[in-house]
Amino acid sequence: MTTKTLRARAALLASAPLLLGVLPLSIAPAHAQAVRSAPTAMPIAPSVPDAVDTPYPGTIQIDVDATDLAHRVFRTKQVIPVAPGTQTLTLLYPEWLPGHHGPDGTIDALNGLRFFVDGKPVPWTRDNVEVYAFYIALPAGAREVTAEIVYTSPVTGSEGRVVMTDDLMNLQFNQMTLYPAGHYVRQIRVKPSVTMPEGWATATALDGQTQAGNVVSFAETDYQTLVDSPIFAGKHHKSWTIADDVTIEAFAHDPEDLVMPEGEQEAMSAMMTEANILFGSRPFDHYEFLIALSDELGGIGLEHHRSTEITLSPGTFKSWEDGQYPDKYGFSVDVIPHELVHSWNGKYRRPALTWTPDYRQPMRNDLLWVYEGMTQYWDLPLAARSGINTKDMTLAEIADAAGSYTIEPGREWRALIDTTHDPITANRKPKPYTTFSRSEEYYNEGALIWLEADMMIRTETNGAKSLEDFARRFFAAQDGDYGERTYSFDQLVADLNAVYPHDWASVLRERVYTAGAPAPTRGIELGGYELVFKEEPNAFRAGIQEEYDYLNLYYSLGMSVNDDGTVRGVLWDGIAFDNDIITGQVIEAVNGKAYSAEVIQDAITKAKDGTPIELLVKRGEDYRTVSIDYTGGLRWPWLVKKGEGETLLDRFLEARR
Ligand SMILES: [Zn+2]
Known part of the structure; x- marks a missing residue:
């Protein structure tokens, strides 16, 4: 509709309102011929020149x-x-x-x-x-x-x-x-x-x-x-040299947050030593960790070839001193080794289809389960071996990832490979049912696939070989080369075969391209541990829950709830879902008591004897009471060792220096 017809119509409405009711009858033919105009598409002519070298x-x-x-x-x-x-x-x-x-x-x-x-x-x-x-x-x-x-x-x-x-x-x-x-x-x-x-x-x-x-x-x-x-x-900056030509450049709103106790500095240096041992060469001539201790600056953890951008909670560094570390911030610090690993995996060695000559050509994400998944995998030992994180926190992180896949209905329809498109399709915005839609699983599920591959090589070779041999081979760089070397799936497989001959192509394709597989826990089992559920959260989830003021009840009632009672997320096909509880509703009371994290946890524990859990749920202006028969108690995933003595997973997390 153009402005001209709008004006004509407005004039008609103003001058002859009484006529309107009869007008269509007086002008409409008795049986109008159906008409459907059908334009032809205008082709899009490319006009921006492609990049040439x-x-x-x-x-x-x-x-x-x-x-x-x-x-x-x-x-x-x-x-x-x-x-x-x-x-x-x-x-x-x-x-x-x-x-x-x-x-x-x-x-x-x-x-x-x-x-x-x-x-x-x-x-x-x-x-x-x-x-x-x-x-x-x-x-x-x-x-x-x-x-x-x-x-x-x-x-x-x-x-x-x-x-x-x-x-x-x-x-x-x-x-x-x-x-x-x-x-x-x-x-x-x-x-x-x-x-x-x-x-x-x-x-x-x-x-x-x-x-x-x-x-x-x-x-x-x-x-x-x-x-x-x-x-x-x-305004406030402090710098620490943690290895040759490697510095931490930290900024904070409050200079008091720029305190790094000696033990922490030693752990950071140890991380660089462990990275050198793991990869054997350095694809950078110098490296700067750019870190903002800030809750005002927007969150970031972004890799670059010779630096990284990271935001951490203001108290992270100094918490080493007052004993809050790692319980309070340990869940978040693996971002430091994670972004460092990217200098080798992602920046230096980059999937050929991800590498682009400019910022106009679309990137193809097919190998993100290597780019991000293997980075997620190597950040675990670098954190644990250096002391940036504790072994318990690292095991808890693995448990948390593996546990989430035991209750994720989205695995049935969406293969891991398809989640590599998620940063494009979902643009990293929140989604209503991530357990059904799945999200960027190529990080954690990718890491669990590499854990399986590593533990398999260690098992089959009696510890003589491991994925560390692959890392030294695949990421080998001329020291200081901050260019890129690209690779394909076949080249990745060839380097795996050079370390340990196996049908890697079939194994990886099966894990990455097939929907409906059970949770990828084989690496944990080969590593001498098992995934179990306990009535208290593991250290990793406890830290996240405390920092973000919520309770993750996905493994019990099938939802997570903010400390004020607002439902934060709901497990697809879980108990809350089946009772029509969705994100954004408010749990006002549990068994007649005002909601608190303690009250609902007590109620879940008491319900083990068969007492129903009564929730007063507010949806908009309406209240309703939901009675839940659930006797499974509180549940969070943990890794526990099978048997005695040092296992492969223990050895994996041990310092090498
Ligand atoms: Zn990453």
């Missing part, structure tokens, strides 16, 4: 003004040389970013676009299909284009991940810069600088950092390295 002519100057803390705004100026005779400059905003596993470039916050040639504004348009592409029409004789960008970073978490606060920031160049289309991003030269708020410290993996006043400049580099080298900056 040739150098972009010239070096792009990139200057970011990061001083507008008051409004959380970054302002970028880019001076982009153009080849003589260029009529249209095509610029791209990064969409498919390494490590994100989906097309989630934050283009909604890219604003204030203006382009100039010789100081005069020039017009731009956006591609009507590829909305991350911009065309800048150039006047004859143009030799460079100046671009101005205002990146309006999220002010609240509901708008996106908060990257700027009053006293620390996480600056990612992909968020506030454009790059020319048509070239591999490693072939685009850039010279970056950032103007920082007064008195702030700056940390990054970018080389050649110098500072003049508040302007921090870096050596010329390529756009790929720039995007892979984010900055953490802030």
Whole structure:
């Protein structure tokens, strides 16, 4: 409907309301002929050039003004040389970013676009299909284009991940810069600088950092390295060297959070030693752990080749001192070895279909169960061997993952391979029934597959060989090589066969591509442990429940409940589900007592003798009483050792240094 017909209709309504009732009868023919117009589709003509492996002519100057803390705004100026005779400059905003596993470039916050040639504004348009592409029409004789960008970073978490606060920031160049289309991003030269708020410290993996006043400049580099080298900056900063050319660069709102007791520093150093022993070589010349101890900055754990971006709860580091560690934060610290392992697995060795020449070409996620699954696997021994985490916490983490697959109905329909598409299809947003839909299972289920493979090799070779031999072979790097070497499924299988000949192709395809398999617990059993259920949460789940103020009752009543009684999640086909309890409803009372985590746990325990559990459930304005006959008691998954003595899994978690 156009505005013209709307106006005509409005006029009709205003002037002749009484006629309306009879009008259709008076004009409608007795038997209208059915008509259905049928247009032909307009083909989409590709207009953005594909990337080729040739150098972009010239070096792009990139200057970011990061001083507008008051409004959380970054302002970028880019001076982009153009080849003589260029009529249209095509610029791209990064969409498919390494490590994100989906097309989630934050283009909604890219604003204030203006382009100039010789100081005069020039017009731009956006591609009507590829909305991350911009065309800048150039006047004859143009030799460079100046671009101005205002990146309006999220002010609240509901708008996106908060990257700027009053006293620390996480600056990612992909968020506030454009790059020319048509070239591999490693072939685009850039010279970056950032103007920082007064008195702030700056940390990054970018080389050649110098500072003049508040302007921090870096050596010329390529756009790929720039995007892979984010900055953490802030008022309060502390740095620790934990190995040759490896530092922890930590930022916090409160300087008191920047305390790292000696034992913790030793564990961090030990983690690097254990990583060197495990992999045998280093695919980086230096490495910076960029860590924000913050609950204001949006959460992140993102791998880069020579650095990582991590947020941890403010008290994590200092908790080593006051004895809260690892009970309180142990569940969260494996992110540190996890992102480190990615330098080998994911950054250096990358699935050929995941590697892309720019941030426009879609990534294909088929081997994420290696990229993420094996990273998830190796972070366990690095944490336990170094002392970053306790062995108990590590066993609890494995139990928690394995346990979840014993009650996951979604396994029946959705094979692991299909969950590798989840970062694209679900875009990492919350889902109503993850036990039915499944989520990014290639992390934990992938890790359990590698546990099985490792324990099988150890068993079959009487401990002479293990997946560690595979790691040293598959991830072997020339020290300092921070490029990428890609691989296929067949090449992965070939390296496994070189360590221990077996029908790896069939085994892995069966585990990854087949729906309906039972929970992947064979690695635990081969490792000399078994998955059992106890009436108290394991250390890993207890830590998460305490930090996020909820109770996970999936293994008993089939739901998780926030400490205020609000249902947080419901197990598909579980007891709560069968009683029509869904996420967001509120459990007001249990057996006549106001809801609390203690009250419901007591009720579940008392119900073991056959007493029903009565829940008063609020749904909108309505209350109803739900009576549940459940006698199984409280249940959480644990790993317990079978028999006596050291098992393969024990040996796996033991220090090597
Ligand atoms: Zn990861």
